Amino acid sequence: MYTELANYGYYKVTTDSPEKYHELIQELADKLPHGSGINGNWHIKAYQYKNRIYLQAFNIYEAMNENGFYCHRYVIHPKFIYNPELTKVCEYCKGMKYRTYEEIAEKTGESWEHVKSRLLDDLRFIEYDDRTFVCNLCSGTGRTKIQKFELLPDRIVYGRELNCCGYGLEDYLGDTFACLD
Ligand SMILES: [Zn+2]
Secondary structure (H helix, E strand, C coil): CCEEEEECCCCEEEECCCHHHHHHHHHHHHHCCCECCECCCEEEEEEEECCEEEEEEEEEEEEECCCCCEEEEEEECCEEEECCCCEEECCCCCCCCEEEHHHHHHHHCCCHHHHHHHHHCCCCCCECCCCEEECCCCCCCCEEECCCEEECCCCCECCCCCHHHCCCHHHHHHHHHHCCC
16 A cells, blocks of 8 residues: 655655655655656655664666666665764764774884874874874764765665666666755
C-alpha cells in the first residue's frame, strides 16, 4: 500500500512506511534533488534500527551517453541516517577542543618538537600551550556539524554501471546526496 505524500505533477513522493514517519519523509523529500537524470518519483522508506531512524530513497537515474542522449536507466537507492542533533563530538580531538603534538608525532615518527615547528608554520594551527594546539577540525569547539540526513556509505546505484553511461556514476551520485541542504 503506497501513500502519496506529495504530487508535483512531474513527479510524486510516495511511501509504504507508517504514518509516524511521514513528516520526516516529506522533509527528506524536500531536500532530495530532482532533474538532471533523476527524473522519476521518489519512493521513501523509513524504519528504526537500534534507536536510530534510517531512510532509504528510491528513484530512477537516467544516464546520458557522450552524445547527450539518454542511454540507460538505473535504480538508485541512497540510504540516510537521521541525525536529530546537527552536531556531533569532534572525531579528531574527541571533544577535548585541543590536540597534542605527540599524537601526530606518534603517527609520523617525528619528534613532537619537530611536529610543532612544522605545524606552526601553517596558519590554520593555533597554539594553546607548549604541547597542544587548537583542534583544526572543530576549530576548538569540540563538536563538528553533521547533516540532518547523513548519507551512508552503501552503494547508491543498483547493479553494474555500463561504460556508455560514463565512469564514476556512483561517485557523482555520492556527491549529489552527501550534502542535502
Ligand atoms: Zn576537534
